[in-house]
Amino acid sequence: MSIASLIGQVLVLIGAFFYVVSALGLIRMPDVYNRMQTATKSATLGSLGVIIGAGIWAIGEVGSYSWIPKTLVIAIFLLLTNPISAHALIRAAYRSGVPLWEGSVVDKYKEAEKSLERVEGIKGNLEEALEEGEKDE
Amino acid sequence: MGEASRISRYIYTVLTLFVIWLFLTSSFDPQEVAIGAIFALIVGALTYEVFTERGLGNLSPKRVLYFIAYIPYFLWAMIKANLDVAYRVLHPKRPINPGIVECKTVLTNNVGKLALANSITLTPGTITLDVKGNRYFIHWIDVKDESVEGASEKITKPFEKFLKVIFE
Numbered sequence A: 001m002s003i004a005s006l007i008g009q010v011l012v013l014i015g016a017f018f019y020v021v022s023a024l025g026l027i028r029m030p031d032v033y034n035r036m037q038t039a040t041k042s043a044t045l046g047s048l049g050v051i052i053g054a055g056i057w058a059i060g061e062v063g064s065y066s067w068i069p070k071t072l073v074i075a076i077f078l079l080l081t082n083p084i085s086a087h088a089l090i091r092a093a094y095r096s097g098v099p100l101w102e103g104s105v106v107d108k109y110k111e112a113e114k115s116l117e118r119v120e121g122i123k124g125n126l127e128e129a130l131e132e133g134e135k136d137e
Numbered sequence B: 001m002g003e004a005s006r007i008s009r010y011i012y013t014v015l016t017l018f019v020i021w022l023f024l025t026s027s028f029d030p031q032e033v034a035i036g037a038i039f040a041l042i043v044g045a046l047t048y049e050v051f052t053e054r055g056l057g058n059l060s061p062k063r064v065l066y067f068i069a070y071i072p073y074f075l076w077a078m079i080k081a082n083l084d085v086a087y088r089v090l091h092p093k094r095p096i097n098p099g100i101v102e103c104k105t106v107l108t109n110n111v112g113k114l115a116l117a118n119s120i121t122l123t124p125g126t127i128t129l130d131v132k133g134n135r136y137f138i139h140w141i142d143v144k145d146e147s148v149e150g151a152s153e154k155i156t157k158p159f160e161k162f163l164k165v166i167f168e
Helices: A003-028 A032-061 A067-095 A108-136 B006-025 B030-051 B055-059 B061-090 B110-121 B148-155 B157-167
Strands: B099-104 B126-132 B135-140
Touching: A003 A032, A003 B061, A032 A067, A032 B061, A032 B126, A032 B135, A067 B006, A067 B110, A067 B126, A108 B099, A108 B126, A108 B135, B006 B030, B006 B055, B055 B061, B061 B157, B110 B126, B110 B135, B110 B157, B135 B148, B148 B157
Parallel strands: none
Antiparallel strands: B099 B135, B126 B135
């Protein structure tokens, strides 16, 4: 057994461990937001470990270097797209009104939304007043 | 930061596509390289307008050096994040203290903001919820500092020193 296959096997093992942690986090965490935390982070690093590990493993086992560049491209695409999908999901969850866990400390986003709504409301009132003024004239 | 000329943007797009092609085929057979170059030229002509604003300016040596230095830094932050997540999941008491905090950033470029948001999502205990202008709303699994300045100090500052050079 060569060193390359040993490194590959260790990387795949680490990746599989993080997959298990990610799946366990889905069960143990209390709400959507905390579940997203464990799911995105551990699943991303787990995939990186398994994919690149498979590429390195192939050097020792099959004797082919052509796996490495392909696995690298796949890993980079995963690394770039995974956080964006996580962001889209968590934002959609917040927008559709999924509540935070009751142990949560602060919610600055709600405060910001409220102040924004207040500004919009004032703007709307002003516009209405202006339109009425124009009608009167 | 104005837009670069069309030719420089076009060349940059074609180069990027061609490098991806070389990685995907992983062979230097002249026939494959030739067909890859042709497809890179065609796809580049169709997509360079949405792909890049700065063209070959992206390849200045300082930016490339900072980018290479950023990779190990980012990977190390990612490994730390995962050990942190593993600790929180496997600990019997589940030590979490979540909340949504607000951060400010000094980045102005859209691509830079995207890179910062992605970096935040993949590093210890934070995930980007929304970005409005230069305000980041971040779900933090273990809130240590509720104020805007304190949170920025802990979350966005470490990446900004790299991303400012790479993308501004």
